[in-house]
Amino acid sequence: MTGAEPTCQEQTVDDLEDIAKGCRREIVKMVKRANAGHPGGSLSVIDLLVGLYGRTLRVSTKEPKHPDRDRVILSKGHASPAMYSALHAFGFLQETDLHTYRVYNGVCQGHVDSKWTPGIDFSGGSLGMGLSFGLGVALSGKMDEKDHFTWVILGDGECQEGEIWEAAMAAVHHKVENITVIVDVNGIQNDNFVDQQMVMGDLGAKWSAFGWKVKDIDGHDMSEIGAAIEWSKNLVGPCVILARTIKGKGVSFMENNPSFHGKAPDDDEFELAMEELA
Amino acid sequence: MTSAASRDGYGSALLEMAEDERVVVLEADLGKSTKSCLFREEYPNRTFSMGIAEQNMMLVAAGMASTGKVPFASTFAIFTERGFEQVRNGIARPNLIVHLCGSHGGIHTGTDGSSAQSIEDLAIYRTLPNMTVMHPCDDLSSKALTKALLNHNRPSYTRTARNKTKRIYTEEQADSLEIGKFSIIREGNDVAILACGVMVAEAMDAAEILSNDGVDATVVDVHTLKPYDHDCLKMIAEKCGAIVTAEDHSIIGGLGGATSESLASNLPTPLERVGVNDEFGMSGQPAELMEHYGLTVTDIVDAAKRAVSRRTA
Numbered sequence: 001m002t003g004a005e006p007t008c009q010e011q012t013v014d015d016l017e018d019i020a021k022g023c024r025r026e027i028v029k030m031v032k033r034a035n036a037g038h039p040g041g042s043l044s045v046i047d048l049l050v051g052l053y054g055r056t057l058r059v060s061t062k063e064p065k066h067p068d069r070d071r072v073i074l075s076k077g078h079a080s081p082a083m084y085s086a087l088h089a090f091g092f093l094q095e096t097d098l099h100t101y102r103v104y105n106g107v108c109q110g111h112v113d114s115k116w117t118p119g120i121d122f123s124g125g126s127l128g129m130g131l132s133f134g135l136g137v138a139l140s141g142k143m144d145e146k147d148h149f150t151w152v153i154l155g156d157g158e159c160q161e162g163e164i165w166e167a168a169m170a171a172v173h174h175k176v177e178n179i180t181v182i183v184d185v186n187g188i189q190n191d192n193f194v195d196q197q198m199v200m201g202d203l204g205a206k207w208s209a210f211g212w213k214v215k216d217i218d219g220h221d222m223s224e225i226g227a228a229i230e231w232s233k234n235l236v237g238p239c240v241i242l243a244r245t246i247k248g249k250g251v252s253f254m255e256n257n258p259s260f261h262g263k264a265p266d267d268d269e270f271e272l273a274m275e276e277l278a
Numbered sequence: 279m280t281s282a283a284s285r286d287g288y289g290s291a292l293l294e295m296a297e298d299e300r301v302v303v304l305e306a307d308l309g310k311s312t313k314s315c316l317f318r319e320e321y322p323n324r325t326f327s328m329g330i331a332e333q334n335m336m337l338v339a340a341g342m343a344s345t346g347k348v349p350f351a352s353t354f355a356i357f358t359e360r361g362f363e364q365v366r367n368g369i370a371r372p373n374l375i376v377h378l379c380g381s382h383g384g385i386h387t388g389t390d391g392s393s394a395q396s397i398e399d400l401a402i403y404r405t406l407p408n409m410t411v412m413h414p415c416d417d418l419s420s421k422a423l424t425k426a427l428l429n430h431n432r433p434s435y436t437r438t439a440r441n442k443t444k445r446i447y448t449e450e451q452a453d454s455l456e457i458g459k460f461s462i463i464r465e466g467n468d469v470a471i472l473a474c475g476v477m478v479a480e481a482m483d484a485a486e487i488l489s490n491d492g493v494d495a496t497v498v499d500v501h502t503l504k505p506y507d508h509d510c511l512k513m514i515a516e517k518c519g520a521i522v523t524a525e526d527h528s529i530i531g532g533l534g535g536a537t538s539e540s541l542a543s544n545l546p547t548p549l550e551r552v553g554v555n556d557e558f559g560m561s562g563q564p565a566e567l568m569e570h571y572g573l574t575v576t577d578i579v580d581a582a583k584r585a586v587s588r589r590t591a
Contacts, residue, residue: 067345067346113372114344114372115372115373121344122344123367123368123371123372125367126363126367126368128333129333129337129364129367129368130337132333132334132335132336132337132338132340132341132364132368133337133338133340133341133344133368134341135334135337135341136337136338136339136340136341136342136343136344136345136349137341137342137344137345138341139326139338139341139342140302140341140342140345140346140347141345143302143323143324143347144345162333163331163333163334163337163364166328166329166331166333166334167334167337167338169329169331170328170329170331170334170338173327173329174326
């Protein structure tokens, strides 16, 4: 034993809720310090990330690239503050690293980047690519009879990218079972509400029609997140969890507000956010 | 002289590399054309059909590479371009070692017409940091250079051709080729013809004609466009003082472009570019099209004479 074998730091629902609240504070602070970034989609996805790290992911802070680790692929790579806050909460990053978000030569790049940040498996920033990448990882694991598991987090707006559906087809064609997709269904994309930009219809029916097993959950309920993780791991996949979330969750003036997709709060707004997240 | 197509060399190379368990093959419904079908027949468990979905294929290959596999993914040259941003952001940027092969490159592809004739692939892939870009001239060099990728530490794009052309190398000569090093296949002092792909055989024929006219030509097979062999070009330019490039590709950004950049920076020298002159192709037999677009032996001979005439005494 090297001490580097991937394990999951299993935590209680109460602990995870506390961790997620701390992450929310870090997300808002990162975006405020950088005066740029994507708070809305970070606050919507953070409970899902914390749930994954706290309930299932077998990873290694000592050897972040351990070949047998589970992967979490944040395909909506602009929600990087959420990822960095989770990596900090689970021991991959120091607090000082969080201060490098969007900073020249910093560990925490504007979008998640596997070359810059320990614990990041996929270089995102261009939507639509993460599921394909995760499928490649999962196919390798299947070929080599390894038991590592791949989690891919997509946005609902991101599901407008054609490559998502290319990958959805291919996963079923190749009978890939060691992969689960979680869609952060927050209903808002860059310019406006998703249904204003491109009507998505019944997202569950779409995934189901492609041959995926579908579960709807409240993406901010840590118990439901935990149960959905178990659900997908116990089924013959591939599975997709549609996590209904609120963009900007936890900060009143950001909640369900398209203007906080990619904007930092001003000084007064920042103070209010910190009070609400105290 | 024996004839074969460079795409056949790609298929043979995959088979010869198969004993390395890291090798996996991806295809997008054109395996019969790119010749990855040869690997599929023998190793179906390591061959992945991605359907007619190139963007997904690029990132699946990247994901596999991130776990230590060495993926070889192929489709037509033109259809790799549909996944260009995937190659840029998903493969080159994280420097994941995926090897792409684009077959049926160039006007020489023939009757399929302009939609299938990629004349810009070498240019676009050459702009990506980390990428190696190759375009071998015959089946044996295609095989040897593809096999050399097995231990190459960068992602790559290799263009192969659909149609048979004259063999330039023996097996032994092909095995001595090195990625990133010019291959000088004829020595002369008056002009240097740098060619790639199907134009290498044409360049050799042009050199014979020039020789009868008293012009002694060097011929270089530039099988690797990136990394570009700047040192060798400088040496050749110093010796010959006049350069011609010949490629079945746009004169913008490919071999002509790379050579222009290198000469401008290192040793300004008269250069004439034979290639597709900023226009799309059309249907026709390869020979008809090569004549129409100015890609014949005669075009190379004329270009060489122009380059020589521009040489300062």
